[in-house]
Amino acid sequence: MDQFLGSGTTLIEAKLLGRNAIGVDINSEAVKLSNTNLNFTCQERSKIFTKQGNATNLSFIKDESIDLICTHPPYADIIRYSKDIQGDISHLKYDEFLKKLEQVAREAYRVLKKQRICTYMIGDIRKKGYVLPLGMNSMQKFVDAGFKLKEIIIKEQHNCRSSDYWEGRERKFLMLAHEYILVLEKLN
Numbered sequence: 001m002d003q004f005l006g007s008g009t010t011l012i013e014a015k016l017l018g019r020n021a022i023g024v025d026i027n028s029e030a031v032k033l034s035n036t037n038l039n040f041t042c043q044e045r046s047k048i049f050t051k052q053g054n055a056t057n058l059s060f061i062k063d064e065s066i067d068l069i070c071t072h073p074p075y076a077d078i079i080r081y082s083k084d085i086q087g088d089i090s091h092l093k094y095d096e097f098l099k100k101l102e103q104v105a106r107e108a109y110r111v112l113k114k115q116r117i118c119t120y121m122i123g124d125i126r127k128k129g130y131v132l133p134l135g136m137n138s139m140q141k142f143v144d145a146g147f148k149l150k151e152i153i154i155k156e157q158h159n160c161r162s163s164d165y166w167e168g169r170e171r172k173f174l175m176l177a178h179e180y181i182l183v184l185e186k187l188n
């Protein structure tokens with residue numbers, strides 16, 4: 001399951017691997033785009049579903065029915081994915097965003113089978129020169145929901161939206177050059 005489907009990368013990989021998958025996004029345009037991107041044939045056979053919905057309420061998915069969660073939420077409001085879609089958490093400021101992630105984490109925990117993995121990619125953000133450690137703070141929300149932290153994987157990420165802007169300009173901080181892939185397990 002990918003409850004922040006976007007353009008469908010997770011589901012494309014699932015399809016190529018012959019794994020059944022469900023993708024959810026609050027934005028119907030993202031669901032449409034994913035359906036277009038998923039419109040290819042491959043040798044592997046699988047069932048792929050996409051659905052418009054809210055990652056904070058996956059009531060259409062049964063408790064303990066998902067084998068793996070692999071997802072990529074927004075990074076608070078640093079990139080807004082829609083103009084005015086209600087429920088789009090990319091509109092939320094840092095603290096409100098973290099509060100919503102509590103619901104996202106609880107739903108992830110509910111739908112995942114026991115002894116299975118929930119993994120997601122996220123990055124820290126910088127506002128007015130200071131770091132907001134979204135990676136670690138979001139991870140704590142998942143731990144608070146009941147997950148056990150299994151791995152913290154650091155992924156180098158040199159090109160982000162602001163890289164070009166800061167190139168050659170004077171600044172009193174380092175450029176963030178990594179993202180996290182957090183791997184959490186639901187024990188029992």
Ligand SMILES: C[S@@+](CC[C@H](N)C(=O)[O-])C[C@H]1O[C@@H](n2cnc3c(N)ncnc32)[C@H](O)[C@@H]1O
Nearest residue numbers: 004006007008009025026054055072081088089
């Ligand atoms: C970082 S992007 C995902 C990118 C994705 N990995 C891809 O392959 O394109 C985050 C996505 O979360 C979606 N989103 C924002 N709030 C949401 C919510 N409450 N429930 C589900 N999806 C949401 C946005 O519409 C956006 O498509």
